[in-house]
Amino acid sequence: MKFSEIPYSRPDAEKTKAEIAELTEWLKRAESYAEARAIFLEKEEKCKYTNTMDLVAMIRRGMNKDDEFYREEDKFWWDFEPSIDEYEKAWAEAMLDSPFRRDFADEYGDMMFLNAEFDRRSMSEKIIADMQRENELIVEYGELMDSADEIPFEDGVVDPDEIDKLKEDVDGERRLAAYKAEGACRRELGERLDKVFDELVRLRDGMGKKLGFDGFTDLGYCRRKRTFTKADAERFRAAVVKYVVPVADAIKREQAKRIGRPYPLAYSDNDFFYRSGNAHPAGDDAYLVGEGQKLFDSLSPEAGxxxxxxxxxxxxxxxxxxxxxxxxxYYEMPFLTVNLDGSGDSVRSFMHEAGHTFAYWMNRKRIPTAYITPSEDITELHSMCMEMIALQNAEGFFGADARKFTYTLIAESIAFITYGTMVDHFQHIVYAHPEMSAAERHAEWNRLEAIYEPWIRFDGEIPYYGEGMLWQQQWHIYESPFYYIDYVLTGVVALEVWAIMQRDPKEAWERYMALVRQGGSRPFTELITNAGLRSPFDEACLKNVCETAKIWLDGFDLTGIE
Ligand SMILES: [Zn+2]
Incomplete structure (x- = not known):
């Protein structure tokens, strides 16, 4: 069925709630597994339909902002979603307490129960008021960050979009001036941002203790449904410092030479990769869709x-x-959106979303639906690996700029591992020492920068950025603690698939398919090892990836890329 032909109707909110409540009661009273199973499957079908209508309305509203009808529907869903929450929770509790839980786990896997257990352990009546306060502080953080919208620059005032453009200026001194101007503005907010964070840290530490954890870190892991441990994360950090930092440092030394700036780089030079600008795609929308089809056809008949x-x-x-x-x-159909704006990044994003939706498509017959669209740590594996696999058609997508795009993707993916790991390390320190003062936290961030990003001069030349306050702009630290490492871990697996692709593209595809076929049916590390890949927590994983990357980068011909 074509998307435009999908019929839409708004469900009856009260009837839907009553139906879920009724199914929950039936589940509690079920006398056999056969009976419980039939109720479970009916609940799946019911939610598939409601969920699909919600998403169809959201997509159509996004496609045409002036559409009055879907604007009204948007309001309905906005109210409906939170109101259904308590019914879903009651259902999840009934599933957890069902005497047929073992039978369900045997047939559908125990991942749905593992996830429900995490939810149960991280929630309690005791912390509802704290969670409300936490949300208020997150809103306050967002408002503070948005408030720096007038930045004095040269003889006038510029807005955040304009300063972002100036930060990419080909003139190094002008770039530096732009960073200094923005830094000075941010610095004025620094104290208030610290105050918000102080309260967040104390509040979260208290919530952890109320729920019987040592502090917040374990609660944070529980909220993220983590099956790896703090000790795993610690070993991973050590391996990043040992293997990844030296490779990233070599990339940055090369960059300094290429752009003609001194090493170690000023912070204002760190993101400036080429004087000639970034890679551009070789054609328009229709052309890129055609190249996407060529890529997927070349991978396998099902991908095509x-x-x-x-x-x-x-x-x-x-x-x-x-x-x-x-x-x-309900229709077993994935849908992707992207903004093909003529940039190389938008093509990367196109293939990223194609990876997500391909995995949904491959798992469309799965029960429960929750395994088709699992949490980000898992779904991002499918999309980030696809970014690497799509390099097989870089020539098609980018023509003359193919080499530039490929080099950038690998170089940036490696440098990102060190930054992302630092963000995670910082949070472990902060929540292990909730008593730290703001100044101590800034000093700690500065200390970590010297370890994870030794190629940047954080000497205080640029206000705010050079003073250990840069972490304040990483919204995940405020809004979604311990989330950030997910990007890093999935990025490492993507590089692992890329490393295999260097010696055997066919094997890389087989590993990727082995990952995709499991959907979200197992925890993160199990999915990876089941697919014959190394877990990022295995030191050999980073070691191998870095060895391959080093050889590849050393042999990469950068002639003509300036
Ligand atoms: Zn994604």
């Missing part, structure tokens, strides 16, 4: 069929506000 299904059924919206991956469970 997936991509054709997406285009033939209008399951791609190429000029959205940004990239998104959606799955419409």
């Amino acid at each position: 069929a997936f991509f054709r299904h997406m285009t033939e059924n209008e399951m791609m919206f190429l000029h959205a506000g940004g990239g998104n991956d959606i799955y419409l469970p």
Whole structure:
């Protein structure tokens, strides 16, 4: 069915709630597994439909902002979603307490129960008021960050978009001036941002203790449904410092030479990769969709069929506000959005979303639906690995700029591992020492920068950025603690698939498919090892990736890329 032909109707909110409540009661009273199973499957079907209508309304609203009808529908869903929460919770509790839990786990896997256990352990009546306060502080943080919208620069005032452009200026001195101007503005907010964070840290530490944990870290892991431990994370950090930092440092030394700036780099030079600008795609929308089809056809018949299904059924919206991956469970159809704006990054995003939606497509027959669209730590594996696999058609997507795009993707992926690990390390220190003062936290961040990003001069030349306050702009630290490492871990697995691809593209594809076929049916590390890949927590994983990357980078011909 084409997307435009999908019929939409608003569900009856009260009837839907009553139906879930009724199914929950039936589940509690079920006398046999056969009976409980039938109720479970009915609940799945019911939610598939409701969920699909919600998403169809959201997509259509995004496709046409002036559409009055879907604007009204948006309001309905906005109210409906939180109101259904307590019914879903009651259902989850009934599943957890069901005498047939073992039978369910045997047939559908115990991942749904593991996840529900995490939810149960991280929530309690005792912390509801604290969680409300936590949300208020997160809102306050967002407002403070948005408030720096007038930045004095040269003889006038510029807005954040304009300063972002100036930060990419080809003139190094002008870039530095832009960073200094923005830093001075941010610095004025620094104290208030510290105050918000102080309260967040104390509040979270208290919530952890109320729930019987040592402090917040274990609660944070529980909220993120983590099956790896703090000790795993610690070993991973040590391996990043040992193997990744030296490779990233070599990339940055090369960059300093290329852009003609001194090493160690000023912070204002760190993101300036080429004087000639970034890579650009070789054609328009239709051309890029065609190249996408060529790529997927070359990978496997099912991959080719997936991509054709997406285009033939209008399951791609190429000029959205940004990239998104959606799955419409009732129709077993994925939908992707991207903003093809002529940049290299937008092509990367296109293939990223294609990776997400391909995994949804491959798992569309799965029960429960929750395994088709699992948590980010798992779904990002599918999308980030696809970014690497898509390099097989870099020539098609980028033509003359293919080498530039490929080099940038690998170089940035490696440098990102060190930054992302630092963000995670910082949070472990902060929540282990909730008594730290703001100044102590800044000093700690500065100390970590010297370890994870030794190629940057954080000497105080640029206000705010050079004074250990940069972490304040990383919103995850305020809004979603311990989330950030997910990007890093999935990025490492993506590089692992890339490393295999260097010696055997066919094997890389087979490993990727082994990962995709499992959907979200197991925890993160199990999915990876089941697919014949090394877990990022195995030191040999980073060691191998870095060895391959080092040889590849050393042999990469950068002639003509300036
Ligand atoms: Zn993604």
